[in-house]
Amino acid sequence: MFTSIFFYFLASIAIASAIFVVLNRNAVYSAIALVLCFFSLAVIYLLLEAYVIAVLEVFIYAGAIMVLFLFVIMLLNLGLEDAFPYFRHLQRALSLFMVGLFFVGIFLIMFNEQGILHQPGEKFSAGDIYALGEALFSKYLLPFEVASLLLLVALIGTVYLAKRKI
Amino acid sequence: MATIIKSYEPTFWDKLYFPALLKGLMVTIKHFFRQKVTIQYPDERHIPPDGYRGLHRLNKYPDERIKCVACEMCAAACPSNCISIIPGPSPWDDGKERYPVRFDINLLRCIYCGFCEMACPEGAIELTEIYDFSNYSRDDLVIDKDGLLGVYELTKKQNYYTKKSHSPASLPFKTERT
Amino acid sequence: MDLLGFIIILVKVLVVFAATMITVMGMIYAERRVSAFMQGRLGPNRVGPKGLLQPIADGIKFFMKEDLIPSGADKPIFILAPAILLIPALMTFAVIPFGSSITIFGREIALQVADVNVGILYILALTSIGVYGIVLAGWSSNSKYSLLGGLRSSAQLISYELAMGLAVVSIILLAGSLRLNDIIADQQGYFLSWNVFKQPLAFIIFLVAVYAETNRLPFDLTEAEQELVGGYHTEYSSLKFAMFFLAEYANMITAAALTVTLFFGGWDVPLLDESSLGLLGAILSVLSFILKMAFFLFLFIWVRWTFPRFRYDQLMRLGWKVLLPLALVNIFLTGGYLTLTAMK
Numbered sequence: 001m002f003t004s005i006f007f008y009f010l011a012s013i014a015i016a017s018a019i020f021v022v023l024n025r026n027a028v029y030s031a032i033a034l035v036l037c038f039f040s041l042a043v044i045y046l047l048l049e050a051y052v053i054a055v056l057e058v059f060i061y062a063g064a065i066m067v068l069f070l071f072v073i074m075l076l077n078l079g080l081e082d083a084f085p086y087f088r089h090l091q092r093a094l095s096l097f098m099v100g101l102f103f104v105g106i107f108l109i110m111f112n113e114q115g116i117l118h119q120p121g122e123k124f125s126a127g128d129i130y131a132l133g134e135a136l137f138s139k140y141l142l143p144f145e146v147a148s149l150l151l152l153v154a155l156i157g158t159v160y161l162a163k164r165k166i
Numbered sequence: 167m168a169t170i171i172k173s174y175e176p177t178f179w180d181k182l183y184f185p186a187l188l189k190g191l192m193v194t195i196k197h198f199f200r201q202k203v204t205i206q207y208p209d210e211r212h213i214p215p216d217g218y219r220g221l222h223r224l225n226k227y228p229d230e231r232i233k234c235v236a237c238e239m240c241a242a243a244c245p246s247n248c249i250s251i252i253p254g255p256s257p258w259d260d261g262k263e264r265y266p267v268r269f270d271i272n273l274l275r276c277i278y279c280g281f282c283e284m285a286c287p288e289g290a291i292e293l294t295e296i297y298d299f300s301n302y303s304r305d306d307l308v309i310d311k312d313g314l315l316g317v318y319e320l321t322k323k324q325n326y327y328t329k330k331s332h333s334p335a336s337l338p339f340k341t342e343r344t
Numbered sequence: 345m346d347l348l349g350f351i352i353i354l355v356k357v358l359v360v361f362a363a364t365m366i367t368v369m370g371m372i373y374a375e376r377r378v379s380a381f382m383q384g385r386l387g388p389n390r391v392g393p394k395g396l397l398q399p400i401a402d403g404i405k406f407f408m409k410e411d412l413i414p415s416g417a418d419k420p421i422f423i424l425a426p427a428i429l430l431i432p433a434l435m436t437f438a439v440i441p442f443g444s445s446i447t448i449f450g451r452e453i454a455l456q457v458a459d460v461n462v463g464i465l466y467i468l469a470l471t472s473i474g475v476y477g478i479v480l481a482g483w484s485s486n487s488k489y490s491l492l493g494g495l496r497s498s499a500q501l502i503s504y505e506l507a508m509g510l511a512v513v514s515i516i517l518l519a520g521s522l523r524l525n526d527i528i529a530d531q532q533g534y535f536l537s538w539n540v541f542k543q544p545l546a547f548i549i550f551l552v553a554v555y556a557e558t559n560r561l562p563f564d565l566t567e568a569e570q571e572l573v574g575g576y577h578t579e580y581s582s583l584k585f586a587m588f589f590l591a592e593y594a595n596m597i598t599a600a601a602l603t604v605t606l607f608f609g610g611w612d613v614p615l616l617d618e619s620s621l622g623l624l625g626a627i628l629s630v631l632s633f634i635l636k637m638a639f640f641l642f643l644f645i646w647v648r649w650t651f652p653r654f655r656y657d658q659l660m661r662l663g664w665k666v667l668l669p670l671a672l673v674n675i676f677l678t679g680g681y682l683t684l685t686a687m688k
Binding site for chain 1: 418421460461462465466468469470472473475476479480482483491494495498499501502505522
Binding site: 184187190191193194195197198200202203204206 | 378380381382383384385386548646647649650651
């Protein structure tokens with residue numbers, strides 16, 4: 001009972017802050033709202049007893065990535081964002097289409113395979129880092145390695161772009 | 167001739183940095199335990215070394231006669247013209263004819279060079295070690311003959327500042343706010 | 345959760361919070377006194393016996409001061425920023441065990457506010473949150489000095505967090521757990537079982553990174569007075585400034601406690617089995633923790649008044665080109681050693 005009330009409270013904060021991110025015209029405010037969103041997500045993970053994921057969410061997304069975002073926003077010193085005059089209609093249509101697609105996906109999952117959304121996976125339920133490590137290095141080894149390769153490619157690309165003479 | 171400065175190539179030991187850092191830490195911790203130089207002024211007072219040139223005094227002979235004969239050599243020697251003397255016939259019968267009726271020193275003009283001391287043929291004017299004679303008005307910082315003689319009484323036997331922690335006697339002229 | 349358990353937790357939270365605050369006050373006093381002593385001065389010794397009430401006088405001064413908000417400042421964020429910095433700084437101490445356990449009313453009470461099984465990650469995550477306070481304070485002040493201070497600090501914190509995290513990884517490898525209690529249990533016994541002796545390289549990397557993380561000299565580029573006036577808190581005054589001050593010192597206390605926990609056996613008293621002594625053992629363990637922490641807090645001050653500040657490029661080079669590779673090498677060595685011993 002208490003848990004579900006808390007969940008709905010957190011979920012509404014997360015959704016409200018996410019909406020704020022999109023609708024606000026001040027880039028810095030958006031970034032802060034996004035951090036708030038990450039935090040409420042982290043607490044939702046805590047409710048699911050996935051401690052490692054919760055802490056990593058705060059550590060990596062809120063603590064590292066968003067700081068860099070904020071860093072860049074501040075360096076560029078964006079004022080209030082002007083709506084991009086070109087592609088406006090196309091952009092809107094496209095974003096509406098994508099959002100619609102996403103919701104269709106969510107609803108399909110909700111109604112077809114009932115119950116999987118609120119169930120913590122048994123393996124991670126104790127927030128066990130051993131289980132996580134084992135899963136990453138055995139069952140999901142290929143996706144894990146592919147992801148790391150992707151990051152490496154991005155890294156090399158950045159270095160190449162930033163440094164013309166190597 | 168050009169000086170040749172040999173550039174010092176840092177060794178591996180230097181490049182580790184940590185030995186040097188520890189050395190630095192040792193220096194500061196040594197100072198941590200060392201005697202502190204602070205003198206907590208109103209509670210403690212700095213004792214000036216011999217020969218310090220502070221507040222003036224007018225000396226007397228043991229028989230209470232003022233040594234000064236009002237020759238005005240000190241006033242002539244004074245680079246800042248802070249001494250003013252009005253001479254008069256001496257009331258004592260000892261062959262010295264003059265004595266100062268008035269003897270004023272403007273302590274704000276004085277630069278404490280000690281020339282008056284050197285110029286005085288009688289050894290009458292001297293600079294003492296007193297340094298904290300601040301006051302509330304400019305007028306009170308022009309001290310007269312009585313004040314100067316009072317300083318003599320205060321300092322003839324012993325140093326004005328006896329001990330670091332000892333608070334000295336009050337000065338023989340007005341130091342309060344009016 | 346029963347009522348007694350709730351009360352115990354409440355008491356623990358209050359005790360830890362009060363202890364942190366008192367230590368902060370002690371640190372403010374110690375900082376001024378120790379720095380004075382190292383420079384041959386006496387420092388503040390007028391307020392109360394030996395000047396011990398000086399922090400209270402300072403606090404009252406902060407209360408009395410006018411609270412200024414610059415006209416061009418972004419008001420909500422300007423007000424929010426000190427709180428964002430202070431709250432994680434005070435939250436971090438919750439997972440650090442400051443003693444073994446005591447038994448009262450027939451139940452065992454661990455001397456730790458919360459035993460989180462990802463304790464070390466929790467601390468790292470919270471320290472990374474503190475950056476927001478600094479960055480936002482710098483940005484919202486609408487002052488070039490503040491902005492530069494904030495930017496420098498965020499860059500510095502991100503680069504040193506990496507080295508710090510990697511240094512901690514080798515400790516985690518040894519203990520086989522992210523829980524701080526397990527890490528302490530792993531170090532119990534002789535002196536030599538402390539992680540300083542097992543992982544000297546990790547200790548040095550961690551210590552250097554901690555100084556950078558807490559923005560202390562020699563890495564206090566965020567508030568380099570000579571260049572940036574006050575850094576990110578240039579425009580702050582009164583209680584908001586006091587909050588920054590408090591956060592800085594609370595961070596130092598957590599950093600010292602973390603150093604002790606990870607590398608010096610936490611509350612472990614060498615050559616002593618605390619659990620066999622009952623209450624006395626618990627008291628001894630708390631004392632040992634406090635003593636070790638006090639040493640590291642002193643070291644913070646000691647280092648501050650000894651070394652000159654790094655230049656910014658030197659700081660970045662040290663972080664990325666020296667500490668990071670060293671930490672990686674250390675992880676490989678530790679991992680290799682563990683694999684070899686596991687094979688036997």
